[in-house]
């Protein structure tokens with residue numbers, strides 16, 4: 441029982457805040473290492489951020505530092521106006537881009553921005569990635585559009601990116617790279633991997649005569665399935681039903697393919 445004297449709650453709350461921040465910073469460090477090891481970027485390019493649970497703050501990578509040297513203390517904690525709350529490093533130059541997304545999208549908990557090769561090829565050609573691959577439409581919600589060009593580090597880049605990413609979890613940054621978002625850092629990272637693979641697939645399919653896009657109905661169905669199926673370990677009975685739905689969806693897809701060909 442808590443005594444009537446010296447209420448310990450503020451201290452406990454402070455400890456919780458510090459724990460959450462440290463945990464979030466650690467996750468950002470790990471995502472940076474993974475981004476480097478999976479060739480989604482080279483050198484110090486790209487950046488990663490995540491909302492700190494229970495706070496109106498984000499944790500973001502510092503500017504100009506190698507991902508393989510980062511420790512949690514290098515990750516900067518900012519409020520949603522960009523003011524440093526914790527950390528002694530200079531934050532990524534793309535802070536305005538990250539903040540624009542966090543302000544516009546309450547569903548976004550984490551952002552990963554990469555310069556991976558195939559997505560950058562599409563971004564340089566300013567060609568969108570069509571909604572033609574099942575894993576892409578499930579995790580992104582449809583095609584991946586290209587934003588209107590703006591210089592890195594500018595507020596305009598944030599405005600253009602939010603606009604092009606409406607209703608999607610990824611966007612191509614014209615002549616620059618790509619950006620993926622998610623309900624957590626793991627999902628944002630997976631978005632980037634799936635978009636990179638889809639860019640590669642799109643280029644190969646174009647060499648073989650073109651891409652056959654999925655119908656909007658099938659895209660919506662697969663997206664809903666993905667959203668409902670996430671975290672499926674919690675209720676196995678429900679999962680069985682969803683698997684059944686998925687099989688039915690797959691049957692529907694087969695019928696659709698017949699129509700397309």
Ligand SMILES: [Zn+2]
Nearest residue numbers: 485486616617
């Ligand atoms: Zn960049």
